[in-house]
Amino acid sequence: MTALRLERLTLSRFRNYEALDWRPGARLVVIAGANGSGKTNLLEAVSLLGTGRGLRGAATATLARGGQGAWAVAARLAVDGERFEVATGTDPEPPHERRVFRLDGAAPRSQAEIAARVATAWITPQMDRLFGEAASGRRRFLDRLAAAVEPAHARALAAWETAAASRRRVLAEGGDAAWLAGFEEAMARHAVAVTAGRMALARELNAALAAGAAAPFPVVRLVLDCAIAAALGGEPALAVEEGLRAALVGARAADRASGSASVGAHRADLRIEDAASGLDAAMASTGEQKAMLVGIVLGHAAVVARSRGMAPLLLLDEPLVHLDAGRRAALFATLRGLDAQALMTGTEAGEFAPLADAAALFACAGGGLSPAPFPTVPRAW
Amino acid sequence: MGGPEVERLIALLAKLPGMGPRSARRAALRMLAEPETRMLPLAAALSEAARTVSACSTCGNLDTRNPCMVCADNARDRSLVCVVETVSDLWALERTHTHHGLYHVLGATLSALGGVTPADIDLSLLLRRLDGTVREIILALPATVDGAATTHWLTEKLAASGIAVTRLAHGVPIGGSLDILDDGTLATALKARRPVE
Ligand SMILES: [Zn+2]
Numbered sequence: 044m045t046a047l048r049l050e051r052l053t054l055s056r057f058r059n060y061e062a063l064d065w066r067p068g069a070r071l072v073v074i075a076g077a078n079g080s081g082k083t084n085l086l087e088a089v090s091l092l093g094t095g096r097g098l099r100g101a102a103t104a105t106l107a108r109g110g111q112g113a114w115a116v117a118a119r120l121a122v123d124g125e126r127f128e129v130a131t132g133t134d135p136e137p138p139h140e141r142r143v144f145r146l147d148g149a150a151p152r153s154q155a156e157i158a159a160r161v162a163t164a165w166i167t168p169q170m171d172r173l174f175g176e177a178a179s180g181r182r183r184f185l186d187r188l189a190a191a192v193e194p195a196h197a198r199a200l201a202a203w204e205t206a207a208a209s210r211r212r213v214l215a216e217g218g219d220a221a222w223l224a225g226f227e228e229a230m231a232r233h234a235v236a237v238t239a240g241r242m243a244l245a246r247e248l249n250a251a252l253a254a255g256a257a258a259p260f261p262v263v264r265l266v267l268d269c270a271i272a273a274a275l276g277g278e279p280a281l282a283v284e285e286g287l288r289a290a291l292v293g294a295r296a297a298d299r300a301s302g303s304a305s306v307g308a309h310r311a312d313l314r315i316e317d318a319a320s321g322l323d324a325a326m327a328s329t330g331e332q333k334a335m336l337v338g339i340v341l342g343h344a345a346v347v348a349r350s351r352g353m354a355p356l357l358l359l360d361e362p363l364v365h366l367d368a369g370r371r372a373a374l375f376a377t378l379r380g381l382d383a384q385a386l387m388t389g390t391e392a393g394e395f396a397p398l399a400d401a402a403a404l405f406a407c408a409g410g411g412l413s414p415a416p417f418p419t420v421p422r423a424w
Numbered sequence: 425m426g427g428p429e430v431e432r433l434i435a436l437l438a439k440l441p442g443m444g445p446r447s448a449r450r451a452a453l454r455m456l457a458e459p460e461t462r463m464l465p466l467a468a469a470l471s472e473a474a475r476t477v478s479a480c481s482t483c484g485n486l487d488t489r490n491p492c493m494v495c496a497d498n499a500r501d502r503s504l505v506c507v508v509e510t511v512s513d514l515w516a517l518e519r520t521h522t523h524h525g526l527y528h529v530l531g532a533t534l535s536a537l538g539g540v541t542p543a544d545i546d547l548s549l550l551l552r553r554l555d556g557t558v559r560e561i562i563l564a565l566p567a568t569v570d571g572a573a574t575t576h577w578l579t580e581k582l583a584a585s586g587i588a589v590t591r592l593a594h595g596v597p598i599g600g601s602l603d604i605l606d607d608g609t610l611a612t613a614l615k616a617r618r619p620v621e
Contacts, residue, residue, distance in 0.1 A: 209569065219541075221581065225575070233569075
């Protein structure tokens with residue numbers, strides 16, 4: 044299977060890096076360093092090569108060293124030995140708040156052109172909170188997974204949000220009914236597109252996991268808890284769209300009072316359950332939840348690989364935390380068998396020693412990376 | 425640096441679309457290095473255009489003539505009026521050679537988040553043109569949320585006239601502005617226009 048490879052990464056004034064020129068040089072890469080040394084920043088830089096806000100969801104203006112000014116991330120990537128360069132960073136003109144991209148040195152026609160070339164999948168320690176937090180966090184998670192498979196999902200979602208925010212504003216200002224109707228039509232259309240994208244992702248991911256894409260990690264099932272999804276299960280999309288539009292028109296007075304929309308893509312929640320027992324993941328232990336997340340990211344990578352024809356870059360931030368010895372061994376065995384390149388971080392290089400024959404290790408400290416040998420004797424526990 | 429004259433030049437250049445202080449400084453320095461060949465001809469062209477070009481009082485196009493070349497062309501189909509947001513969109517459609525009717529430049533699209541309300545869009549010029557010769561109005565506004573909402577709004581405003589209102593069949597990505605689309609895409613969108621539901 045074809046896979047996306049990171050061959051070289053250069054950072055300028057990005058987070059804690061003043062300047063970095065790094066070549067991972069291996070398919071499996073371990074970045075070890077103390078907390079705060081900049082390991083996650085490095086993965087974040089790679090995640091920004093796609094078109095979203097990266098694995099921390101940070102705003103463009105906050106990513107520069109010292110919190111202000113210009114920054115840039117550039118990478119040489121390769122697919123089947125065919126190299127290309129992707130760069131992103133701030134607009135060179137002050138106030139450096141606008142994000143810009145370069146593909147092989149030139150401005151792309153649109154961000155979609157970048158999204159079509161770069162695919163990433165990631166797991167971070169912050170995702171441990173996914174099961175217990177508000178529904179909005181799970182929606183964002185689901186939408187990010189869907190956008191990695193189908194970049195148009197991000198555009199539909201942005202259009203939905205613009206239409207919903209516009210309608211809120213016009214309602215609050217007591218605006219023109221014909222204008223409101225325009226936004227309601229757009230909201231209905233984009234809400235159906237967003238929901239259909241979420242349903243497709245859940246369906247494909249569930250199928251991949253059921254087929255063993257993340258074995259031996261636990262098989263989970265994603266269940267979309269959403270009225271629009273339920274309607275799309277039984278009616279043609281155009282009928283659902285018309286129903287939503289009519290519901291929005293009918294809810295104007297209530298929505299003006301509440302300052303929100305009574306129906307729409309923002310009402311969905313995602314339930315993650317154990318496929319075998321049907322038990323909600325929110326009830327599982329921390330270790331079990333982490334294993335489920337690893338399973339989801341591996342299953343997602345398989346879905347991305349199939350739909351886009353190339354395995355995505357895997358960014359695994361602290362993947363070993365909360366995993367017991369058996370699960371760690373399973374993760375290492377799985378990574379060995381994948382086509383995807385994986386960049387992993389950890390505070391203890393020794394914990395990755397079982398991968399010593401297959402992975403490159405870099406020590407992360409003082410805003411730089413240096414190649415290091417794996418500790419010869421794995422830590423005794 | 426360079427005195428107040430140069431600073432003023434840079435400040436004016438920086439206000440142009442696509443320019444910022446850095447690129448304005450670069451452009452100013454390039455021109456100042458060769459004033460005879462680069463700067464004076466530009467100054468002459470600017471002043472000539474400012475003196476001779478104006479907005480067409482019928483459609484809003486920019487031209488040295490008023491009415492503009494499109495409005496004055498008797499070979500064009502006067503029963504067909506294509507409504508665009510900007511002159512740039514009008515010129516983009518003209519490059520495709522697929523629209524043989526007239527145009528109307530709206531000057532803006534509604535934008536709830538950008539603070540452009542129905543009160544900011546003057547429809548009187550357009551409504552005055554609907555004197556019986558116009559049979560179809562094609563709405564060719566951007567494929568953005570605001571463009572779609574403006575299309576909807578305008579369709580309702582034009583409903584009373586009884587004239588057929590159609591819109592571009594956008595195979596256009598969300599957020600697409602007409603003037604950055606390639607000519608083939610635009611031509612297809614125009615041919616496949618459909619009635620607004
Ligand atoms: Zn004219």
